[in-house]
Amino acid sequence: MDIVMSKPVILTGLRANNDLHIGNYFGAMLPMIEMARQRAGEFQINMFIPDLHSFTTPIDHDQLQDQILNNARLYAAAGLPLDHDDILLYRQSYVPAHSELTWILDCFTGFGEMSRMTQFKDKSQNLHLGDYIREKTGLDTRVTVGLFNYPVLMACDILLYDAQYVPVGDDQTQHLEFARDIAGRMNSKFGDLFTVPHAVSKQHEFFGKGQGLRIKDLADPSKKMSKSDDSDKGVIFLTDDPQVAAKKIMSATTDDKASINYNPIEQPGISNLLQVLALLRSQPIDQIEAEFKGGQHYGDFKRIVADEISRFLTDFQTRLSESDNQAIYAAFKRSEERANEHANATLLRAQQAVGLRPKEA
Ligand code: ADP
Ligand code: TRP
Numbered sequence: 001m002d003i004v005m006s007k008p009v010i011l012t013g014l015r016a017n018n019d020l021h022i023g024n025y026f027g028a029m030l031p032m033i034e035m036a037r038q039r040a041g042e043f044q045i046n047m048f049i050p051d052l053h054s055f056t057t058p059i060d061h062d063q064l065q066d067q068i069l070n071n072a073r074l075y076a077a078a079g080l081p082l083d084h085d086d087i088l089l090y091r092q093s094y095v096p097a098h099s100e101l102t103w104i105l106d107c108f109t110g111f112g113e114m115s116r117m118t119q120f121k122d123k124s125q126n127l128h129l130g131d132y133i134r135e136k137t138g139l140d141t142r143v144t145v146g147l148f149n150y151p152v153l154m155a156c157d158i159l160l161y162d163a164q165y166v167p168v169g170d171d172q173t174q175h176l177e178f179a180r181d182i183a184g185r186m187n188s189k190f191g192d193l194f195t196v197p198h199a200v201s202k203q204h205e206f207f208g209k210g211q212g213l214r215i216k217d218l219a220d221p222s223k224k225m226s227k228s229d230d231s232d233k234g235v236i237f238l239t240d241d242p243q244v245a246a247k248k249i250m251s252a253t254t255d256d257k258a259s260i261n262y263n264p265i266e267q268p269g270i271s272n273l274l275q276v277l278a279l280l281r282s283q284p285i286d287q288i289e290a291e292f293k294g295g296q297h298y299g300d301f302k303r304i305v306a307d308e309i310s311r312f313l314t315d316f317q318t319r320l321s322e323s324d325n326q327a328i329y330a331a332f333k334r335s336e337e338r339a340n341e342h343a344n345a346t347l348l349r350a351q352q353a354v355g356l357r358p359k360e361a
Pocket of ligand 2: 011012013014015050053153154157158166167168172
């Protein structure tokens with residue numbers, strides 16, 4: 001059987017998402033890009049935009065094309081190399097094998113095992129609250145079969161490329177385990193069909209358990225910074241005006257201890273600002289703590305963080321405005337050709353195994 005790419009594959013899906021904040025940037029996007037830069041050469045890095053996943057929950061379809069492009073522009077601005085031979089950047093729906101294999105694996109997946117997926121339970125419950133959203137937005141908020149069997153599509157995303165390593169957040173570990181289960185089940189029924197991705201514990205060993213990093217909401221540092229927050233005051237978006245972002249830092253909630261220490265339990269607000277500064281300067285947190293420890297003037301310290309964030313956003317937004325659509329489309333084209341080759345070879349193996357194609361094609 002043809003194995004098109006011989007290097008081991010690291011694969012991850014980059015969700016199309018327009019309002020990314022600095023938590024997403026430092027917690028997910030940047031580590032992924034750094035991983036790609038460091039591991040390319042030794043590994044094949046598949047980064048793809050799961051556009052077929054985009055409407056498992058209601059969206060405005062008129063915006064999807066822009067969101068996909070914008071997503072790729074964000075990654076380019078954050079430093080993802082677009083012309084590295086070992087780094088593929090592709091759109092899922094441009095590789096039809098994803099949809100085709102999903103149907104096949106749907107028919108080997110139990111209704112019960114999908115019903116147990118916690119993300120389905122959470123998201124479908126949110127949609128049940130959907131009357132209000134439906135009235136407000138006109139969006140169809142029904143719980144769809146697409147949301148239900150999305151883990152099967154995600155398994156195909158992984159199995160089509162023989163991926164071994166899949167960096168995902170905690171909320172996706174159950175889906176990754178499902179990918180391992182279905183691969184194992186198919187292999188025991190049909191012989192060596194799929195590469196089984198490594199178990200979650202092995203993934204953590206390989207990537208380091210960097211998932212722990214959580215930037216907190218500036219207004220309420222007891223919770224994480226999140227786009228689903230009601231008010232924007234505690235969240236800095238990558239698209240925020242740098243001056244507005246600086247103001248958000250200046251009005252961040254701290255405490256009345258008048259002593260700067262890195263102690264996320266006792267002083268969550270000030271510790272969060274130390275953490276943000278460490279990330280902005282790419283310095284270890286101990287170094288930042290040593291520089292400011294014991295300082296009494298929160299205002300002066302905030303000013304330093306505010307200046308740093310506004311410099312960061314100005315630079316980032318300049319890079320974003322300079323992201324070159326031509327280069328992105330060229331990366332899509334090169335990557336989608338390679339992705340189709342690999343995915344089609346795997347799909348054919350599966351089609352032959354289940355009897356849809358003659359064994360010797
Ligand atoms: P949000 O909570 O803003 O909706 P998502 O749940 O869509 O974010 O997460 C997208 C990615 O960003 C995940 O990998 C998640 O771990 C990371 N992430 C989200 N919020 C933060 C945060 N406050 N600090 C660090 N990483 C974060
Ligand atoms: N489901 C992932 C998320 O919501 C995105 C994703 C889709 C993915 N397919 C994948 C991640 C395959 C890793 C591997 O964030």
